[in-house]
Amino acid sequence: MIRIELDEATLGATRIAISPLWDAFCSLHLARPHRTPSWPYEEWAVRAREVLREDDRTAALQLLVDGPASFPDFLLPLPVGASSVETELDTIRATPPEVVRAGVEEHYPGLEDHPRIRPYLDDPEAACAALADAYLAYWEGALEQQWPTMRRLVEDEVLIRARTFATEGIDALFAGLEARARWTPPVLELTKHIDAEYRAGERRLLLVPLVFAEGCRLYSTDDPEVLAVSFQARGTGALRERAAPGPEATDRLGVLLGRGRASVLRQLGGPLTTAGIADRLGLAPSTVSEHLSVLADADVVTRHRVGRSVYYQLTDTGRALLALLSGEDVLRAVS
Secondary structure: OEEEEEEHEEEEEEEEEEEEHHHHHHHHHHHHOOOOOOOOOOHHHHHHHHHHHHHHHHHHHHHHHHHOOOOHHOOEEEOOOEOHHHHHHHHHHHHHHHHHHHHHHHHHOHHHOOOOOOOHHHHHHHHHHHHHHHHHHHHHHHHHHHHHHHHHHHHHHHHHHHHHHHOHHHHHHHHHHOOOEEEEEEEEEOOOOOOOOOOOOOOOEEEEEOOOOOOOOOOEOOOHHHEEEEEEEEOHHHOOOOOOOOOOOOOOHHHHHHHHHHHHHHHOOOOOOHHHHHHHHOHHHHHHHHHHHHHOOOOOEEEEEOOOOEEEOOOOOHHHHHHHHHHHHEEOOOO
């Protein structure tokens, strides 16, 4: 169990950031050969394992997968704003040699001669460049096609969490994070296989929503100004989106609701706007809006406003309806 004591200054400075690289790191652990990924990651894991097995450029990532649970921040930089994966990889490449050597000495004592660690001491710049290239090869082979969906999910999560923080406060924000995090003021507890305790001091707290957080729990305490913690984003069922079904009689949901309304309902694995659903289905926003209005009146979907946007998501009734009539395991699409 990880216990992090948070003071008032830290809580007041809480921020939420996106990191494609943190998601890539967690996905590496989900793709390990001994893991049995749960829905909706099974199909993706087959491709990811193929990339790791067949692309020699990813070899430098083995230290992250098989190495000690604690590792220096230069191997996985802190997110900064709405980062792109290219920006985060540039940060790795630009890591000063003295920072690399200090990180190795702190986190890998007695392992300096390990063949996966020694390069960071002998030639830090080349080793960091090789690591960045390995991340990029893995990203392009296993995650790049998924990124538009992943980005939409984490951006929606940022909006929803920010709204919760602004309107209901820090207790509500932490209470709704996920099952592996427990907030007992002033301590945030994270379920891990190691025991450690930290005090935030006057550092800012950075929360990082991830699509692949099932792979591992990430937290970073090295930075003197920022303490970062990852959490699972909702709506990951979107990774297994399928095209809307045709009007054949076996589509029981389509027969009951009509093909258009059924296709709208099937999109709501996670919070979405009218425009977002319209883009996915190639329908006019006005048509989608009409369908959503009927579904909301029937208590199949619910809506809530975040800033200028209105987000729709399934109610328990909607999830039950989909599970019974669509033949899809959508009950697991929303955490």
